[in-house]
Amino acid sequence: AQSVTQLDSQVPVFEEAPVELRCNYSSSVSVYLFWYVQYPNQGLQLLLKYLSGSTLVKGINGFEAEFNKSQTSFHLRKPSVHISDTAEYFCAVTTGAGSYQLTFGKGTKLSVIP
């Protein structure tokens, strides 16, 4: 079985500052990794995903993440945040074939301070 740990439950950051949201996973087999964003009172939408290939993945709204197999990490970064990035961010993992379950982390609330 796989598991996901999001190391920070809340991250406050000033507008235009860089941010990193940390995600570590545990799995005995190869994984596929996702970051989702949830704006207040809305459903989740995909930011980016790693399936294979380049370990640096670029997503929407200027976010990117790097898959590090040796560190079992998939940290999300943005060089300069905007007020509109205030939301909750979820890291998720699946092992794919034969297993249809996405396992989510507990989420990180990003608060951008003007």
Place this chain on the structure above:
Amino acid sequence: NAGVTQTPKFRVLKTGQSMTLLCAQDMNHEYMYWYRQDPGMGLRLIHYSVGEGTTAKGEVPDGYNVSRLKKQNFLLGLESAAPSQTSVYFCASSYPLAFRWTDTQYFGPGTRLTVL
């Protein structure tokens, strides 16, 4: 193209009452899922379906039943609601690539359920 829709958006039940949550998608997706979201817990999978007429249990299935009679609809039922089922419920759908589950899940806006 509405994507994934959920009905109702809000509901308050008394302990022991029953209700059905409806999820509908217009993207011709094969796979559909029901999750619950609780503060500090992330999302947990309740049940899922890999096609019309098929359902399977997820991580937290107890107290819930599901049906997928039509490809575009996935129903979540609570036969006898309990306060522990107070939560926000999200439906999602996806279309697997080459029969491997690697594609994006698209989420509905959620149903906020309170059980008194």
